[in-house]
Amino acid sequence: MLKEDMYQELTERILPFWLNLKDEQNGGLYGKVDFDLNIDKYGDKGGIVTARFLWTFSAAYRILKDEKYLAMADHVFQFLTDKLIDREHRGIYWLLDYQGKPIDTRKHIYAQSFAIYGLSEYYRITQKEEALELALELYDLIESIGFDQENQAYKEEFNREWIEVPNEMLSENGVVADITMNTHIHILEAYTNLYKAYPNEALKDRLITLLKVHYEKIYQHDTHFLGVFFDKQWSKIIDLKSFGHDIEAAWLMDDTIRTLGIENEAYKKMIRDISYNISEYAIQPDGSLINEEENGELDKTRVWWVQAEAIVGFYNAYQRTGDIKFLNRVQGLWNYIQTTIHDPRPNGEWYWSIEPDGSPTKRDLVEPWKASYHNARMALELIERMEKDDTQ
Numbered sequence: 081m082l083k084e085d086m087y088q089e090l091t092e093r094i095l096p097f098w099l100n101l102k103d104e105q106n107g108g109l110y111g112k113v114d115f116d117l118n119i120d121k122y123g124d125k126g127g128i129v130t131a132r133f134l135w136t137f138s139a140a141y142r143i144l145k146d147e148k149y150l151a152m153a154d155h156v157f158q159f160l161t162d163k164l165i166d167r168e169h170r171g172i173y174w175l176l177d178y179q180g181k182p183i184d185t186r187k188h189i190y191a192q193s194f195a196i197y198g199l200s201e202y203y204r205i206t207q208k209e210e211a212l213e214l215a216l217e218l219y220d221l222i223e224s225i226g227f228d229q230e231n232q233a234y235k236e237e238f239n240r241e242w243i244e245v246p247n248e249m250l251s252e253n254g255v256v257a258d259i260t261m262n263t264h265i266h267i268l269e270a271y272t273n274l275y276k277a278y279p280n281e282a283l284k285d286r287l288i289t290l291l292k293v294h295y296e297k298i299y300q301h302d303t304h305f306l307g308v309f310f311d312k313q314w315s316k317i318i319d320l321k322s323f324g325h326d327i328e329a330a331w332l333m334d335d336t337i338r339t340l341g342i343e344n345e346a347y348k349k350m351i352r353d354i355s356y357n358i359s360e361y362a363i364q365p366d367g368s369l370i371n372e373e374e375n376g377e378l379d380k381t382r383v384w385w386v387q388a389e390a391i392v393g394f395y396n397a398y399q400r401t402g403d404i405k406f407l408n409r410v411q412g413l414w415n416y417i418q419t420t421i422h423d424p425r426p427n428g429e430w431y432w433s434i435e436p437d438g439s440p441t442k443r444d445l446v447e448p449w450k451a452s453y454h455n456a457r458m459a460l461e462l463i464e465r466m467e468k469d470d471t472q
Contacts, residue, residue, distance in 0.1 A: 082410070082411070082414065082462065082466065083462065083466040083467070083470075085414065086458070086459040086462045086463050087459070087463055089459050090140070090144075090456060090459035090460065090463070091144070091146075093422075093429060094429060094430075094452060094456050094459065095136075095140060095149070095452070095456065097427065097428075097429040097452075098133070098136070098429075098452045098456075099152060100427070101119065101446065102155060103178075106178055106179050107155070107158060107159035107162065107163060108125050108130055108133070108155075108156060108160075108163070108180065109125070109130075109133055109446075110123060110178075110446070111123030111124045111125040111126065111129075111178060111446070111447070111448065112124070112446055112447055113445045113446035114444050114445070115440075115442045115443060115444060115445060117425060117427060117445065121178065123446075124175055124176065124178065124183065125175070125176045125177070125178065125180065125448075126174070126175055126176075126447075126448025126449070127164055127172045127173050127174050127175060127176070127191045128174075128190070128191050128194050128448065128449070128451075129448055129450070129451040129453075130156060130159065130160055130164055130198075131160065131164075131172070131195045131197060131198040131199075132194060132197075132198065132451040132452065132453035133156045133198075133451060133452060133453075134153060134156045134157055134160060134198030134199065134201070135194075135197050135198040135201045135202075135273075135453060135457075136451070136452040136453055136456045136457070137149045137150075137152040137153035137452075138153045138198065138201040138202040138204065138205050139460050140153075140456065140460065141153055141205050142201070142204060142205045143460050143463060150205065153202055153205065153206075156198075157202050157208075157211065159180065160172075160195070160198070160199075161214070162180065163176055163180030163181075164176065164180075164195075165214065166182075166185070166187075166240065169187075169240050169241055169242060170217065170221055170242075171187040171192055171218065171221055171242070172187070172192060172195045173185050173186075173187075174186045174187070174188060174191060174249065175448060185239070185240035186237060186238065186239055186240065186245070186249070187237075187238040187240065188237050188238070188249055188250065189222055189226040189234050189235060189236055189237075189263055189267070190236070190249075190250055190260075190262065190263045190266055192218050192221065192222055192226070193222065193263070193266045193267045193269070193270040193271075194266065195214075195215070195218050196215045196218050196219055196222075196270040196271070196273070196274055197266075197269060197270040197273050197274075199211045199212070199214050199215035199218070200212070200270070200273045200274040200276070200277040200278070201277070203215065203277045203278070204276065204277045212277065212278060215274055215278075216278070219271070219274060219283075222267070223286070225242050226238075228312075231259075231312060231314065232289070232293050232297075233258075233259045233264075233293070233297075233310075233312070233314065234259070234263055234264060234267055236249075236250055236258070236259070236260060236263055237249060237250070247260070250262055250263060251309065253309070253320055253374055254318075255309050255317050255318050257308075257309035257310060257311075257317060258310065258311050258312045259309075259311070259312065260308065260309055260310070261298050261306050261307060261308050261310075261322075261325060261329070262308075262325060264290070264293065264294065265294070265298075265325065265328065265329045265332055265333075267290065268290050268291070268294065268332060268333065268336055269332050269335075271283060271286060271287050272332075272335055272336045272339050275287060275339060275340070276339060284340060287336055287340060288340065288342070290336075291333065291336055291342070291347065294329070294333055295346065295347060295350060297310075297314045298329075299350055299354075303357075304353045304354055304356075304357035305321045305326060305357065306322070306326050306329055306354070308320045308325070318374070318375075319374065319375050319376070320372065320373070320374050320375075321372055321374075322371075322372045323361070323369055323371065323372060323373075323386065324369065324371065324372075324383065324385060324386030324389055324390065326354055326358050327354070327358045327369070327390045327393035327394070328389035328390075328392075328393060330350075330351050330354040330355050330358075330393050330396065330397070331351075331389075331392050331393045331397075333347070333351060334351045334396055334400065337351075348400065351397070351400060352400060352401060355393060355394065355396075355400075355401075355406065356397075358390070358393070359397075359405065359406065359409055363409060363412070364380075366412075366416055366420075367409075367411075367412025367413055367415050367416040368382045368387060368412075368413065368416040368420070368434075369382070369386050369387060369390045369413065370382065371383050371386060371433075380436040381433050381435060381436060381441070382416070382420070382421065382433055382434040383433040384421055384431060384432055384433060384450075384454070384455065385454035385455070387416065387417050387421055388417075388454040388455040388457070388458040389454060390409070390413050391413050391414060391417075391458050391462065392457070392458055392461045392462070394406045394407075394409040394410045395407075395461070395462060395465060396465075398410070399465065399469070417430070420434055420438070423440075423445070428445075429445065429455075430445075431445070432444070432445065432450060
């Protein structure tokens, strides 16, 4: 039943919403839909969301084999290669205007990693050498400029010419962080997908080292949470717990472990411990997962992507442990999404978030941080995993 629900969610709600935003005139997808579902054809187009759209429609075609998803992936790939890549200084831009002209030319390692993620997925379905070459060029760029060999950490933000600048775009909660968990988990995600598309020993070694960094530096062994923001010495600079990132990181790390065939009991225990910890600490009686905790204060906002990633994370934990508790968590989250996160209006998709009082947050439904990636991936992951489980 859940697999059928995921298929229906994907093909009847999520993907149609985004297909409807295809910009035939200027390329890519329209960059803004406001809370009242008005499409702004002049909205800016983010680099990260463009890469995420490429991943979404490529993965949808790989799993569902519907030609309309391949056509959309081709459309987004064209926009990315024509407009988003900086041919002079390399890398992808942070933000374009509606016509595809750069308006924020900063380079962020987080954004480059998502370009690798999308390009490698597109290569998996098309075998277009241009996509693989671009992904490998970005990989080399991150490794040569964006990696600090001394502290084994990835840097964060640069200007257009790749001169390092303070990390404005991925720092929140009143801090400016030299190192973020967020960038590191998404580099791991991107490199793992690149390895699926183009397995090689150098990339495997990099992933093994990156997993070790997650285990030794980011994972907090005493609490089973992940640290979020760090200084250059890997010291936490704020008391912050990000529940959605933790459960997302758990299954992303496990995906890397499975992809590489790593048999490391300490890593497997980490995945289990993170999953049980979030299940016990942050799941609410209504089945939802709340956002975060800062200095002991809980933020009980229910954010759309947090619910989606928790479904994948808890299903992954069920596969790892066989504990029915995790399947119950998945069902509770899915019930909450259907009754509360779903936008019930005609042509609606998912609200950005639900306030602690139960009302939808009046925030744009499409913008440079809200794309098709988290909830489409939720459905695709469960379809793929449950089909595999059915055949075993």
